[in-house]
Amino acid sequence: QSQPKAMTLKKILKAAPSHKVLGAAETPITGVVDVMERAIPGDLLLVEVDDTSFDQEFINSTLEEADSREVSAVVFLAQTVDLKLLKVSWEGEQRTSVKAATVLPQVTKGQALALSLARAFFATQKMG
Numbered sequence: 001q002s003q004p005k006a007m008t009l010k011k012i013l014k015a016a017p018s019h020k021v022l023g024a025a026e027t028p029i030t031g032v033v034d035v036m037e038r039a040i041p042g043d044l045l046l047v048e049v050d051d052t053s054f055d056q057e058f059i060n061s062t063l064e065e066a067d068s069r070e071v072s073a074v075v076f077l078a079q080t081v082d083l084k085l086l087k088v089s090w091e092g093e094q095r096t097s098v099k100a101a102t103v104l105p106q107v108t109k110g111q112a113l114a115l116s117l118a119r120a121f122f123a124t125q126k127m128g
Contacts, residue, residue: 006030009044009073009100020083022090023100027072036062041070041097048077048106059089066098073100081105 006028009021030042039045045066049058054076066074076086081103090101 006042012044013075013102013104021100021102022083022087023073023098025100027099029072036065036069039066039069039071041072043069043071044073044075045071046075046077049079051079054078054080054082054085056085056089059086060093063089063093063095063098063101067095068097070097072097074098075101076103077106078103079106 008025009027009029010025012029012032013021013025028042029044031040032044032046033039034046034048036045036047047062059076062076063074083103086101086103
């Protein structure tokens with residue numbers, strides 16, 4: 001039973017208000033990281049971004065790198081929540097690993113709580 005426990009993206013994000021997930025919200029997630037270099041297959045990658053750098057190019061390169069690391073889902077934490085840019089990138093290219101992506105506001109208490117719960121959940125998994 002060495003299989004890591006998974007939690008769906010939908011469940012992790014349920015405390016975040018009015019999120020729309022592009023792709024599969026039921027994607028199983030086995031870890032949460034906020035540093036691309038630490039991402040391993042099955043992880044949810046959190047990417048904090050400010051409005052000046054949140055553009056098509058940034059989104060494309062982030063999704064591409066996440067895909068090459070076999071990350072399961074990418075959540076952009078942005079100052080302004082705008083799914084339009086993400087949608088264009090999402091629909092413009094087929095990815096093999098990244099199954100879901102969304103944009104959330106950088107600071108909502110619920111989301112911070114959801115993510116800390118998720119982190120705590122996965123931390124217990126990695127101890128074994």
